[in-house]
Amino acid sequence: MAILEVNDLSITFKQYTNGLKKKYxxxxxxxxxxxxxxxILAVVGASGSGKSLLAHAILGILPSNxxxxxxxxxxGxxxxxxxxxxxxxxEIALVPQSVNYLDPLMRVGKQVRTSxxxxxxxxxxxxxxxxxxxxxxVDKMYPFQLSGGMARRTLLSTAMVSGARVIIADEPTPGLDPAVINEALNHFRDVADNGNAVMLITHDIESALKIADKIAVLYAGSTVEVAPANNFTGNGEKLRHPYSKGLWRALPQNEFIPIPGSQPHPSTLPSGCLFEPRCVKATLExxxxxxxxxxxxxxxxxxxxAT
Structure with a gap:
């Protein structure tokens, strides 16, 4: 049974435009x-695909609008x-993307110990x-005294000592040196192997494939595919969705073939399949x-x- 399950999640923001007109x-x-x-489930996709919003929805920390x-x-x-x-x-701990989550008025060692x-x-x-x-x-330092990499490692430390059953790591490795990245990835693997669950949100598919069991591909705020990690191989022939295949082939270590067009803005989404305007397989249906x-x-x- 899934320890964490998200079904038909939709998020709408209320905004006010010129003249205080309300729109959603x-x-x-x-x-x-x-x-x-x-x-370990790795959640991948382009910027703006909804990866961080998914994490914030799970934790209940979305803005009031x-x-x-x-x-x-x-x-269950x-x-x-x-x-x-x-x-x-x-029970659910976050390794946030932004180092601003650290309390600027508390020494970082104490912040970790409170977790x-x-x-x-x-x-x-x-x-x-x-x-x-x-x-x-470092434990006696305040966040402003840390380098970006040190701050990220402090955030990672806070989640790792929490004993949470689910760890959501939102882009946890940018700014870290390769040795620390590998250490962090291996520790996520250890956390999962000890019976917990990890959701790794990342742009770095290559690093995710080192430890992930499954990969969820997001596009324009929706899941388009969830596949075993070992399907991301070769020229993507084992993958199912045209976007997943395109994303895989666009990586520099593969064919480096860009996907024509761009991801639609939330205010101009297509009425049908969200990927249809960019898809070579698209039909009227x-x-x-x-x-x-x-x-x-x-x-x-x-x-x-998909076949």
Whole structure:
């Protein structure tokens, strides 16, 4: 059974334009993912595809002008606002993308120690700092005294000592040196192998493939494919969705072939398949309605032409 499950998630933001006219922009629609205990799910996609918003919706930290529909379940139970608040930082921990999540008025060692729920707080903080190559004097520093890489390692440390059953890592490795990146990725793998679940949000498919069990591909605020990580190989012949194949082939280490066009803005989404304007397989039927997710070859895909 999935420890974390997101079904038909939609997020709409209320905005006011000139003249105080109110409008609604749907930035995520019919998004579906799940991750089981012992598993790492990597969530990939271009900037603006909804990856970070997905994480914030799970944690219940979206801004007040956001309207959310669909269901999010943790351990089989729907996450209400009250339950999100109770589980946040305890059972579900976030490694945020922005280092601004650090409290500027608290020494970083204390921030890490406050996340320890079991065992000796000081010992756990020392060990995690050693693991991520943070010197002993760093614990007395304030966030403004840290380099960008040190701040990211501190955020990573905070999540790792929490003992959470689900860790959501939102772009956790930019600015880190290769040795620390590999250490962090291996530790995520250890966390999953010990029966927990990890959702790794990243642009770096190559790094994700080192540790992930499944890859969820997002496009324009929707899931287009969830596939086993070992499907990302060769020229993408094992993948199901045209966008997934294009994304894979566009990587520098592969064919470096760009996908024509660009991802649509949330205010100008197509009425049918969101990828239809850029898809070489598109037909008239693709313009009529957004395809539903369906199972195919040990994965799931949102495309009527996928085989």
């Amino acid at each position: 922009i749907k930035v995520i629609s019919s998004l579906n993912i799940s991750v089981e205990a012992g598993e 956001a309207k959310v529909s669909g269901t999010i379940k943790f351990n 139970e729907i996450l209400t606002s009250a339950r999100q608040e109770a589980l946040r930082g305890r 320890v729920k079991k065992g000796n707080e000081a010992k756990a903080q020392r060990e995690v700092f050693e693991r991520y190559r943070l010197k002993s004097d 693709c313009t009529k309605a957004q395809p539903v997710m369906r199972e195919l070859r040990n994965g799931i895909v949102r495309c009527i032409h």
